[in-house]
Amino acid sequence: MDRRELARALSTAESITAPARPLEPWRVLGVTGSPGVGKSCLVDRIATHWLSCGERVAILAVDPSSPISGGALLGDRMRMASVDAGDNVFFRSIATRNVPGGLPSRLNRMVDLLVQEGWTRIIIETVGSGQSEIRIVAVADRLLLVEGPARGDVIQAEKAGVLELADLVVVNKSDLDGADRVADEIRLSLNLSEGESAPVILCSAETGDGVDEMFAAIDNLPNARGPAIARARERLLATHQENLLSHPNFSDAIKGLSEGRLSIEEALSMLQ
Amino acid sequence: MGALFPLREVQGCFTARQVMATPLRIIIAKPGLDGHDRGAKVVARALRDAGHEVIYTGLRRTPEQIVRIAMDEDAQVVGLSSLSGAHGFLFPRVCELLRESGLEDIVVFGGGIIPERDRPALIEAGVSAIFGPGTTSTEMIEFLEGLEV
Numbered sequence: 001m002d003r004r005e006l007a008r009a010l011s012t013a014e015s016i017t018a019p020a021r022p023l024e025p026w027r028v029l030g031v032t033g034s035p036g037v038g039k040s041c042l043v044d045r046i047a048t049h050w051l052s053c054g055e056r057v058a059i060l061a062v063d064p065s066s067p068i069s070g071g072a073l074l075g076d077r078m079r080m081a082s083v084d085a086g087d088n089v090f091f092r093s094i095a096t097r098n099v100p101g102g103l104p105s106r107l108n109r110m111v112d113l114l115v116q117e118g119w120t121r122i123i124i125e126t127v128g129s130g131q132s133e134i135r136i137v138a139v140a141d142r143l144l145l146v147e148g149p150a151r152g153d154v155i156q157a158e159k160a161g162v163l164e165l166a167d168l169v170v171v172n173k174s175d176l177d178g179a180d181r182v183a184d185e186i187r188l189s190l191n192l193s194e195g196e197s198a199p200v201i202l203c204s205a206e207t208g209d210g211v212d213e214m215f216a217a218i219d220n221l222p223n224a225r226g227p228a229i230a231r232a233r234e235r236l237l238a239t240h241q242e243n244l245l246s247h248p249n250f251s252d253a254i255k256g257l258s259e260g261r262l263s264i265e266e267a268l269s270m271l272q
Numbered sequence: 273m274g275a276l277f278p279l280r281e282v283q284g285c286f287t288a289r290q291v292m293a294t295p296l297r298i299i300i301a302k303p304g305l306d307g308h309d310r311g312a313k314v315v316a317r318a319l320r321d322a323g324h325e326v327i328y329t330g331l332r333r334t335p336e337q338i339v340r341i342a343m344d345e346d347a348q349v350v351g352l353s354s355l356s357g358a359h360g361f362l363f364p365r366v367c368e369l370l371r372e373s374g375l376e377d378i379v380v381f382g383g384g385i386i387p388e389r390d391r392p393a394l395i396e397a398g399v400s401a402i403f404g405p406g407t408t409s410t411e412m413i414e415f416l417e418g419l420e421v
Contacts, residue, residue, distance in 0.1 A: 007345070066321070070323045074328070085337065092345060
C-alpha cells in the first residue's frame, strides 16, 4: 500500500480489516491534557526524537467537530512543521464528527492498519477535555498526560480519571513560574494512591529543557501502568456506545423520547 | 469576527450536502513567504461553519509540503491564499506537483490579492476558481458545494 492508498484507507476506517496489533512491544502513545498545555509542541518533540532513532512515526490528531454545523477546523499540524516532510512521518487530522462513542473503535482500526503497514510508533493526540477523552485514550497502549503551570488547582475532579490511567505525567512549560509547584502537587496526589505511581517529569517544549529526560522516560515505560480493569472498562463502554449509536432504531428512539411517546425504558428496549 | 460575514446565511445556504454526505476535507494553505493569514483564517472558519472539515497548514509552506499534506489528509479540495504577489509561481507549482503525485482529482482554488490580468494563466495552470477581496463566503461555498468530488 503506497502513501496515498494508506491515506485513502484511513478515511474509510470502518471497512478496514487489518489484524489486531500485538500489545507488546507497545507502539501507541496517547497524549492528553487540557487545551493550551502544549500537547502539540510536545508531540512535535517526541516525533522528532523517534524519527532520529529510525522509527516510522504516524500521528493521529483528534479535534472536535462543531456541534452546530458538523464542520471542524483542524489546526494541530500548523504547530508541527517537522511532520510535513520525510517518508518516515505521517500526520492525519481527525474530526470527532460528534460521535465520540464511535471514535475509539474507528481510531483502533486506523492504528491496526498503520501498524500493519509498518509504522512503528503511533501518537494519538487528543482534544483535551470531557469524558469521551478517556474513551479515546483507552485506545493507546501507553498514556502521557500533559499538565502546565498556572492552571489553578490542577487536581480537578475531571482529571482524576485520566491521572489514574496515565503512565507518565509531563509538566510542560517548566520555564514559567509555578511549574515546580504543579509537579509537586501531582506527585503528592499520585503518592496517595496505592501501588507504584507514574513518574512526573518537568520539561519545556519551548526551550528543550528536560525533554531528554522525557524521551528516556517514554522509551523506558514499563508495562501499562493504568489499571487494566479501568482500560478494559473504557474499551467496553466505547464499543457499547458505538453499537448503540449505530443501531437502526436509534434515531426513532430519540424521536419518540423527545416527543414524549416513549418512556426511557421503552426506548432502551427498542435498542436491544 | 462573527460580524464580518453572515455566518447564519452561510449555515442556511446548503444544508443538502450536510445532511446527505460526509463533509468535504479542505486544505487551506499559505504557500511561500507571505505572512498574512487573516483572510485564510476567515475562509477556514466560514467553511467549518458550512459543515466541512478544514485543515489549516499554518504560514510559509512550500508547494511540496502542501501537496504532501493534501495527500496525507485525503483532501478533496486545496485552497491557496497569497497576498504577496508570488501566486504566479506558487499556484501553478502546486497544481503541477498534484498532477505528478497522481492527485489531479483534487480541486484547487485561490484567494488573496490576485490581479485580474494574472488570473487566466492560473486557470490555465489548473486553478479552478479565484476568489478576491469582496467575495462573500456564500459565493465561495456554493462553488465548493457544486463540485463533483
